[in-house]
Amino acid sequence: MADPAGSRVEFAALARSGGTSLTLGPLDGRYREAVAPLIDFLSEAALNRDRIHVEIEWLIHLTRHSVLPGAGPLQEQQEDELRDIVSTFGADAVSELARIEAETVHDVKAVEYFIGRRLGDIGIGRLKPLVHFGCTSEDVNNLSYALGIKAAVTVTWLPAARALVDAIGDWARATKQTPMLSRTHGQPATPTTLGKEFAVVAHRLTRQLDRIAATEFLGKLNGATGTYSAHYAAVPRVDWQAVSRSFVEGLGLTWNPLTTQIESHDWQAELYSDIARFNRILHNFCTDIWSYISIGYFRQVPVPGATGSSTMPHKINPIRFENAEANLEISSGLLDTLAATLVTSRWQRDLTDSSSQRNIGVALGHSLLAISNVVKGLARLDVAEDVLAADLEANWEVLGEAVQMVMRAESIAGVPGLDDPYERLKDLTRGRRVDGERMKEFVRSLGLSADAEQRLLDLTPGDYTGIAARLVDHLG
Structure with missing residues (x-):
């Protein structure tokens, strides 16, 4: 058997000579286009x-x-x-x-x-x-990183994230009337609407984006240990704090008056924690969409010429959402590490931040790639309304909540014979499927007031969504 190590082309040597496709990380290779900005x-x-x-x-x-x-x-x-x-x-x-x-x-x-x-x-x-003049290296570095991170977030990452949230919001508004069976603890539960569930995600993500948009990007210029010692030794008559502040603020940053040799990076840790939280909410969304695809609530629109599986032609794998999950996990892991390590420094300065900060682009890159994947994934989905409707029709027992609440209200109003409503509905519904006729038969047997009885007889699982559609309007 041939020895691969002895016969293969040495890609490392080609990479050193400038081979553009020979990269160690996927962000600089396979996914370069998505993260190039x-x-x-x-x-x-x-x-x-x-x-x-x-x-x-x-x-x-x-x-x-x-x-x-x-x-x-x-x-x-x-x-x-x-x-x-x-x-x-x-x-x-x-x-x-x-x-x-x-x-x-x-x-x-x-x-x-x-x-x-x-x-x-x-x-x-x-x-x-x-x-x-008067600078330590970190005076230049902290300001340079702050400028680069601020631009990366405000010019590239944040607009992409907001565009994604807008797309989720558009889904919410378009499907706010589409009834869907809920599955609390994975079990059939009080119905909702598809749009309301999209709206919940959009609302959660928007809160994180608002926090990120409000980030203070701090900077300092105060010398080797933050004391302006060299500045005053060279030119003692100048108000160096005022000069420093006006310079930092002139760069569009917030001046930090109290530091060691380094700007303490607390603002970076805060920012990365917020982005990681955004990532994790989006990851939750991806796993839910993946699950809904798996039970047929969504149909994936085929891409002409694309292969879903190498051996099973019928399949369209939810690859966009799966790729997004992986990239969100990698991004969040790196962001967590940066947030944890950047707030610490031995005494007045060590160089651990010099290495760790060079991974900021990698952390944001994996998040940006995930955002791109989710946008593309959503664009290839259709709602299978027939599947949602069939699922609701097969689970009339979810109206047990409504029936027992009406029984409670009627009992308080003085209607007799409505004791133990929860237990009576439990006997009817637990561990068994109840079809529409059986539920209506039960309602007729209760002796409710005419108005209450008719409300329940008119109710179906698809109607039992409360004000879910109206709640979507909170998105604006």
Whole structure:
């Protein structure tokens, strides 16, 4: 038998040489198209672009506030040329920065040198010492991550999540009158409507999205241990807290006045917990839809040319919802880990966050992929109203609740002979199926008032949905 290790092509070597399809993770390979928008904000290249953005804006901020003698305001053209370094940061610049980092073995220092190389061409070479002035690496990193995460959430993830919730809401409104047998504890129970159940999910998810949309993205710029020591040592006359605050807020972030060397990442932990909770509610929705498909409540619309099963041609597997489940579990697991680890740091600083934060894109990517799968899955469903109706017709015993409540009300009103309503309905319905005629016969035997008796005789399992349809209107 041939030895695969000795005869196979070495994909690792091809990957190192730039093979684009040779990726270790599925988000950068099989599912790249679905998560590509996040690359603009959470890739290593995007992080470096944001670092350059922060460094350049800090340089401009310092010159505008004239905090250092001899470093007065720049010309407008010079500011524009500095910002062009960010706007033109492309493949060649990424490669150049990588070469610098290979020498410095320090990512933020490489950014400082990268910017310094360009100041002479702008006519401000003398301001090279002003790049990274008073900063520790984490001053740049925390702001860069905050900018990238904020953009990733608000520009990409949140709109996709809201579009999904809108689709679930559309299902709720379209099916709010469609009666469906409930299954509490997996057993036939008081009917509802399909739309009301969709509305419950939409409402739950919306609450989480509102929390996520209200996230405070914090940032700090206060030196090696959060004390502004270097700032005051260099220029003691400046109100460095005011300069820091105006800079951080000018980036569109919330200023954190009290930190160690790192911004404490509490806001990140809060955000990831909220997204993980959204994921888990959506996961619950996927398992319910999967189950409804399995009992025939939904029919899946075939995709022309698609294969449902490799050996059973009749099957259409609910793959979109199954894939979503897996990706939501992976995303939530990573988000839980990030939320747990990012709120801790040894003394004034350790580097565990440096490694863990590089997985933020992976965590959000799996969630975004799941959202895409659910949207596509919902688009291929039809409601099997005949199956829902047949299920209701086969379970007249669910009206036992209504009958015993009417008996209670009638007894209180003085109608005799209606003792022990729960026990009498239990004797009638527990452990057996009751058809419509048997239920009506029981109702006629009770001696109810004419009005109450007629209400129950007119009632069917499909009618016994209360105000389920009206409840959908809470979605707006």
